Amino acid sequence: METRTNIESCSCSVIHEEVISKVxxxxxxxxxxxxLAELFKVFxxxxxxxxxxxxxxxxxxxxxxxxxxxxxxxxxxHQLRVLKQTRLVKHRKDGKVVYYSLDxxxxxxxxxxxxxxxxxx
Amino acid sequence: METRTNIESCSCSVIHEEVISKVxxxxxxxxxxxxLAELFKVFxxxxxxxxxxxxxxxxxxxxxxxxxxxxxxxxxxHQLRVLKQTRLVKHRKDGKVVYYSLDxxxxxxxxxxxxxxxxxx
DNA sequence: CTGTTAATTCATCATATGCTTATATGTTCA
DNA sequence: TGAACATATAAGCATATGATGAATTAACAG
Numbered sequence: 001m002e003t004r005t006n007i008e009s010c011s012c013s014v015i016h017e018e019v020i021s022k023v024x025x026x027x028x029x030x031x032x033x034x035x036l037a038e039l040f041k042v043f044x045x046x047x048x049x050x051x052x053x054x055x056x057x058x059x060x061x062x063x064x065x066x067x068x069x070x071x072x073x074x075x076x077x078h079q080l081r082v083l084k085q086t087r088l089v090k091h092r093k094d095g096k097v098v099y100y101s102l103d104x105x106x107x108x109x110x111x112x113x114x115x116x117x118x119x120x121x
Numbered sequence: 122m123e124t125r126t127n128i129e130s131c132s133c134s135v136i137h138e139e140v141i142s143k144v145x146x147x148x149x150x151x152x153x154x155x156x157l158a159e160l161f162k163v164f165x166x167x168x169x170x171x172x173x174x175x176x177x178x179x180x181x182x183x184x185x186x187x188x189x190x191x192x193x194x195x196x197x198x199h200q201l202r203v204l205k206q207t208r209l210v211k212h213r214k215d216g217k218v219v220y221y222s223l224d225x226x227x228x229x230x231x232x233x234x235x236x237x238x239x240x241x242x
Numbered sequence: 243c244t245g246t247t248a249a250t251t252c253a254t255c256a257t258a259t260g261c262t263t264a265t266a267t268g269t270t271c272a
Numbered sequence: 273t274g275a276a277c278a279t280a281t282a283a284g285c286a287t288a289t290g291a292t293g294a295a296t297t298a299a300c301a302g
Contacts, residue, residue, distance in 0.1 A: 012182055012218050012248065019179045023189060027174045028236070033167045035239045036232075041165030045260080046154045053148045058140045061133055062279060068144060075261055077280055096269040096278045097133050106238045111157075113231045115149070118156045133278065166290075183249060196291055198250055217248045217299040 042086045043110065047071065048079050055089060056108060059101035163207045164231065168192065169200050176210060177229060180222035 028036065042048055050069050054060060060068070066076040080100055083089040090103040102108075149157065163169055171190050175181060183201065187194040201221055204210040211224040223229075 013185045013188070015179055015181055015185050020189060022178045023175045026178070027171065030167075032236070032239065033170055036235050037165050037167045037170055039235050039239055040161050041259095044158050044162030044165045046151075046158045047260080049154055049158055050148065054144050057143045057147070058136055060136055063277095064134045064136050067134070068141065072262075073279070074263080074281085077278095078260075081280080093269095098279065104238060106234050110231060110234045110238070113227050113234060114157050114160050115153070117225060117227045117231070118153065118160055162289095168290080184247095193292075194249070195251090195293075198248095199290075202250080214299095219249060 039086055042082060042088060043114070045079070047075070048083060049111075051076065051079060051083065052088065052102070052107060052111065055100060055102050059092075059099045061097045061099050065100070160207055163203060163209060164235070166200070168196070169204060170232075172197065172200060172204065173209065173223070173228060173232065176221060176223050180213075180220045182218045182220050186221070 027033075043052075047069070051065055054065055054068055062076055062080065063073055065080075066073045069076070080089060080091075083100075084091065087103055088107055089100050091098050091100045093099075148154075164173075168190070172186055175186055175189055181189070183198055184194055186201075187197040190197070201210060201212075204221075205212065208224055209228055210221050212219050212221045214220075
């Protein structure tokens, strides 16, 4: 017979107390979970993914990206701001031109892991 | 002097034609980009992340997860549906109880890569 | 069959998101 | 200075999303 859980609101439960403790111990704190969700949210939009794909190859100015993706400059600027806030891209200014580039080596790895998942299914 | 790009709408561009070609060649097709965005969108919510964290430890029934996360069962069921559609979780039915578990070995890797990113900054 | 429990589905609401247009800021150069 | 250009920002709109409560389906026990 299974040991009953301490989750009172659930009478069908068969999970053990040790599993409950383990989950509670390994679950990141609220702030980390929030940041993690924010990070993945950023990857959850095709426009931003396209921008990252472009920046995988080279740094680019805003209008280069806009032209390459065939989107207007405002929309790109808007999304670059999101990417900047999540520290996925960085920028340098040269006169009136702002060049954006990747700010993290893990980006491509996260991206590639995602690709592996969808390609397998 | 830099070779000028073929992106006409942009007069400040300094990126080379070969970069443009490379981006266009390596950029996944629209459908893949869409699926990829959908996948990451799923990770972009703390409730779903918590569910995945719970399932990292053990398979669980819906009410176990609900009790563990202190949320109502309808909300959990709703999110499990999303996770099921993206094939991140699978389920088996035993009588009236439905047990959910992870359906992909990459999930934890994607999750951990995300953690590395936010921990470093 | 009836009542109970587990899970799902539906309708609704509040909030968040992404894009557009218009405007503002900032830089260069004639 | 002021015109042209690059970028950023603001306001507004349509759509998407997540949670809730109520209703529904399904399995089982008496």
